[in-house]
Amino acid sequence: MRKQQMIVVIGSINMDLVMRVPRMPHPGETLSGGVFQTIPGGKGANQAVACARLSRQRGNVAMIACLGDDAFGAQLRAALRHEAIDDTHVHTIAGMSSGVAAISVDDNGQNSIALAAGANAALLPAHIDAAQDLIAQAHVVVLQLESPMATVAHAIRLAHGMGKIVVLNPAPAQTLPTTLLRQLTYLIPNEIEAAMLVGQTATTLEDDSEVDAVIARLREIGCARILVTLGAKGVRAALANGIQHFTAQPANPIDTTAAGDTFIGGFVAALADGESEEAAIDFGQRAAASSVARVGAQTSIPYRRDLLPAAN
Known part of the structure; x- marks a missing residue:
């Protein structure tokens, strides 16, 4: 068996406060909801958990992040440890609350999210410097944009300088x-994030030609490899052999929360295991399709053993 390489995830950890609603409420409207749950989340932690669950072996994922010194912080750290994620560089910040996300999920499985960063805003370049030895051991370093921009930029600069595979999920959407x-x-945006990166304000890209035009502009900027996730339409990827389309796996969505994070976790886990880019994208899509059949962020992320084998 090939040795699984180490993955370091730098990013956010939140407690998700999830409310099921029949539809999204209008401004000023009070709408009776259904089931309420508190579920560990945050894009950084979701991606770390997805990497851990979808890897061939346990114990190859570490996280760099900040938590508050509240009850949520203790629960969120316990959730990481349950997945054998190294939390040595997950710092508890005195006097701060942990990050929180208020998530509404409608009957069609679509979600609306509002964030309170809490201790995630306290992740500093100094925390990245303190973890240099950890980053030096990594094969892949994964980041998102729910942490301070100065810290994200510092971490990317450090990991790139060490010759690591650097993966950025540019969410929440913003210019960079x-x-x-x-x-x-690897740059892995959804279509909204991809459009914003090139200065467009469109909420969706209507067809492959529009996606390809955005990809072309990103390549002109200097992005090496780009994977634009399109939900049920699949993934449009610019790789070494040009632009390819990867059809989404069949799914019956109940809740799309963390589907993108699950895709990234599956993709990165497969890359760290030595799989080809194409095989890693396929594996990530199979994982994402499995995740949308369950409710919540980390509660929806499948384990490797749960996935059906790839079709021949």
Whole structure:
């Protein structure tokens, strides 16, 4: 068996406060909901958990992040440890609350999310410097944008300088400096995030030609490899052999929360295991399709053993 390489995830940890609603409420409207749950989440932690659950072996994932010194912080750390994620560089910040996300999920499985960063805002470049030895051991370093931008940029610069595979999920959507984008090995936006990165305000990209035009502009900027996730329409990927389309796996969505994080976790886990880019994308899509059949963020992320074998 090939040795699984180490994955370091740098990013956010939140407690998700999830409310099921028949539809999204209008401004000023009070709408009676259904089941309420508190579920560990945050894009960073979701991706770390997805990497851990979808890897061939346990114990190859570490996280760099900040938690508050509240009850949520203790629960969120316990959730990481349950997945054998190294939390040595997950710092508890005195006097701060942990990050919280208020999530509404409608009967069609679509979600609306509001964030309170809490201790996630306290992740500093100094925390990244303190973890240099950990990053030096990594094969892949994964980041998102729910942490301070200065810290994200510092971590990317450090990991790129060490020759690591650097994966950025540019969410929440925002514009980014060209110098940062050029240091990435893989940029993995959804279609809204991809459009924003090139200065467009469209909420969706209507067809493959529009996606390809955005990809072309990102490549002109200097992005090496780009995977645009399109939900049920699949993934449009610019790889070494040009642009390819990967059809989504069949799914019956109940809740799309963390589907993108699950895709990234599956993709990164497969890359760290030595799989080809194409095989890693397929594996990530199978994991994401499985996740939308369950409710919540980390509660929806499948284990490797849960996935059906790839079709021949």
